[in-house]
Amino acid sequence: xxxxxxxxxxxxxxxxxxxxxxxxxxxxxxxxxxxxxxxxxxxxxxxxxxxxxxxxxxxxxxxxxxxxxxxxxxxxxxxxxxxxxxxxxxxxxxxxxxxxxxxxxxxxxxxxxxxxxxxxxxxxxxxxxxxxxxxxxxxxxxxxxxxxxxxxxxxxxxxxxxxxxxxxxxxxxxxxxxxxxxxxxxxxxxxxxxxxxxxxxxxxxxxxxxxxxxxxxxxxxxxxxxxxxxxxxxxxxxxxxxxxxxxxxxxxxxxxxxxxxxxxxxxxxxxxxxx
Amino acid sequence: xxxxxxxxxxxxxxxxxxxxxxxxxxxxxxxxxxxxxxxxxxxxxxxxxxxxxxxxxxxxxxxxxxxxxxxxxxxxxxxxxxxxxxxxxxxxxxxxxxxxxxxxxxxxxxxxxxxxxxxxxxxxxxxxxxxxxxxxxxxxxxxxxxxxxxxxxxxxxxxxxxxxxxxxxxxxxxxxxxxxxxxxxxxxxxxxxxxxxxxxxxxxxxxxxxxxxxxxxxxxxxxxxxxxxxxxxxxxxxxxxxxxxxxxxxxxxxxxxxxxxxxxxxxxxxxxxxxxxxxxxxxxxxxxxxxxxxxxxxxxxxxxxxxxxxxxxx
Numbered sequence: 001x002x003x004x005x006x007x008x009x010x011x012x013x014x015x016x017x018x019x020x021x022x023x024x025x026x027x028x029x030x031x032x033x034x035x036x037x038x039x040x041x042x043x044x045x046x047x048x049x050x051x052x053x054x055x056x057x058x059x060x061x062x063x064x065x066x067x068x069x070x071x072x073x074x075x076x077x078x079x080x081x082x083x084x085x086x087x088x089x090x091x092x093x094x095x096x097x098x099x100x101x102x103x104x105x106x107x108x109x110x111x112x113x114x115x116x117x118x119x120x121x122x123x124x125x126x127x128x129x130x131x132x133x134x135x136x137x138x139x140x141x142x143x144x145x146x147x148x149x150x151x152x153x154x155x156x157x158x159x160x161x162x163x164x165x166x167x168x169x170x171x172x173x174x175x176x177x178x179x180x181x182x183x184x185x186x187x188x189x190x191x192x193x194x195x196x197x198x199x200x201x202x203x204x205x206x207x208x209x210x211x212x213x214x215x216x217x218x219x220x221x222x223x224x225x226x227x228x229x230x231x232x233x234x235x236x237x238x239x240x241x242x243x244x245x246x247x248x249x250x251x252x253x254x255x256x257x258x259x260x261x262x263x264x265x266x267x268x269x270x271x272x273x274x275x
Numbered sequence: 276x277x278x279x280x281x282x283x284x285x286x287x288x289x290x291x292x293x294x295x296x297x298x299x300x301x302x303x304x305x306x307x308x309x310x311x312x313x314x315x316x317x318x319x320x321x322x323x324x325x326x327x328x329x330x331x332x333x334x335x336x337x338x339x340x341x342x343x344x345x346x347x348x349x350x351x352x353x354x355x356x357x358x359x360x361x362x363x364x365x366x367x368x369x370x371x372x373x374x375x376x377x378x379x380x381x382x383x384x385x386x387x388x389x390x391x392x393x394x395x396x397x398x399x400x401x402x403x404x405x406x407x408x409x410x411x412x413x414x415x416x417x418x419x420x421x422x423x424x425x426x427x428x429x430x431x432x433x434x435x436x437x438x439x440x441x442x443x444x445x446x447x448x449x450x451x452x453x454x455x456x457x458x459x460x461x462x463x464x465x466x467x468x469x470x471x472x473x474x475x476x477x478x479x480x481x482x483x484x485x486x487x488x489x490x491x492x493x494x495x496x497x498x499x500x501x502x503x504x505x506x507x508x509x510x511x512x513x514x515x516x517x518x519x520x521x522x523x524x525x526x527x528x529x530x531x532x533x534x535x536x537x538x539x540x541x542x543x544x545x546x547x548x549x550x551x552x553x554x555x556x557x558x559x560x561x562x563x564x565x566x567x568x569x570x571x572x573x574x575x576x577x578x579x580x581x582x583x584x585x586x587x588x589x
């Protein structure tokens with residue numbers, strides 16, 4: 001930012017402090033409460049901090065399939081990210097180099113693709129997935145997630161490829177490199193921030209998704225985190241400690257990814273499509 | 276930070292490949308086709324299929340025994356007791372989400388755009404609710420608002436503000452407003468980041484010139500900031516309203532449309548009809564109604580925003 005801007009007022013700082021508190025206090029409360037014993041959580045007289053660190057809520061998680069859900073979500077996230085990025089790199093490159101679709105036109109296509117009601121698509125997809133015998137399979141779920149991630153990833157990557165000078169790949173191709181090889185060897189490296197942003201977008205989407213996972217999968221062992229956790233909420237409504245501990249465990253990878261890749265997350269939001 | 280504006284296009288695409296063009300005319304297809312085939316199969320086909328199903332009597336309980344229904348699903352749905360209520364509630368939900376989220380986002384983006392102490396930390400913290408999965412948001416807020424064990428009601432009681440605070444998510448009067456507030460908590464950051472990206476593209480000289488001319492902070496905001504973020508603002512309104520109408524997690528994970536249908540919107544109605552009542556034809560019909568709403572919004576957006584910016588486009 002420019003340096004000649006006058007320093008902002010106390011009011012702006014006060015406003016910013018309130019915003020940070022509103023955003024973070026609910027998470028903080030979850031974290032602190034996950035170390036309270038059931039008696040403390042049930043107590044009428046609520047205290048902010050637990051009287052001592054109680055780990056029973058975390059060990060209670062071992063009685064559930066929680067870690068299985070965690071693994072399932074991780075597998076779907078990795079599979080979806082790899083496939084979606086591969087397809088989106090090809091398509092994004094193709095659109096950047098071969099066609100004349102304008103930036104604004106592409107953005108509208110992406111936004112339009114995002115506007116299709118998920119609940120409309122789930123009904124036919126359920127019957128299709130069922131007839132392909134892919135119900136209860138993480139593969140079926142991955143295929144669906146890939147296609148939902150594609151429009152935005154293609155748009156994002158296309159923009160990054162447009163910024164890579166054509167001369168780079170021409171030089172490589174004169175040296176005898178095929179176009180396909182040139183894409184991976186010389187065009188992709190300068191576009192890596194775009195690839196990272198797309199990957200973060202896909203992971204956030206997969207971690208968030210509930211509707212399709214809940215519909216396509218009904219064996220407990222195959223559930224993803226969203227579905228598994230939602231069912232635990234239904235099952236243990238009076239055992240908040242265990243649920244809060246589960247919430248904390250789910251938050252950890254989200255926050256690690258987020259802390260590392262924060263600038264890519266803002267790139268996603270800047271891209272203008274609701275994740 | 277923003278990728279809203281296009282990175283400068285280096286060259287006319289494919290300029291250097293003219294020599295090979297004859298031989299390689301099929302080449303673009305190889306790059307573009309795989310992704311678009313996948314999208315056509317998983318997004319395109321179901322849309323058409325759902326529209327088709329809305330004209331069928333089709334039940335999950337009797338697979339393969341579909342029969343043609345004509346418009347009877349539409350007549351039954353629109354004539355049903357709950358439909359008008361659900362449609363109205365969807366409108367309330369969407370408009371309230373739009374007003375709260377975009378309104379708050381304007382305020383938030385304005386603060387984030389100021390020169391703040393630890394601005395990076397402030398920006399990062401504010402986006403956290405948006406990156407966290409909805410199921411965690413549901414877990415946290417259902418706990419915070421729990422009538423017996425939740426801290427919010429305990430706080431209200433102990434401080435004497437409310438003698439008997441309501442069971443926020445379990446009472447028909449408070450459930451929908453509560454969900455609107457929670458939705459604002461989760462989604463405002465997203466809208467704010469887009470608006471912030473728009474604000475950062477406004478040349479700083481405009482503000483300096485206006486200050487020299489003696490324009491007040493309010494006038495500067497109204498005459499420079501607001502016109503400057505017009506495109507981002509339009510996009511945020513579009514994604515927020517379509518996102519709220521399409522929103523399923525933001526309701527289902529909290530109340531499943533209850534209590535007594537007081538938070539039931541079109542998406543939850545369609546889902547319940549399909550997978551609890553097993554009536555696919557009727558569910559498809561409800562989803563077509565959502566689709567039509569989306570089309571109307573897209574057309575309005577196109578005429579209002581695109582029509583206006585014609586000729587001014589870069």
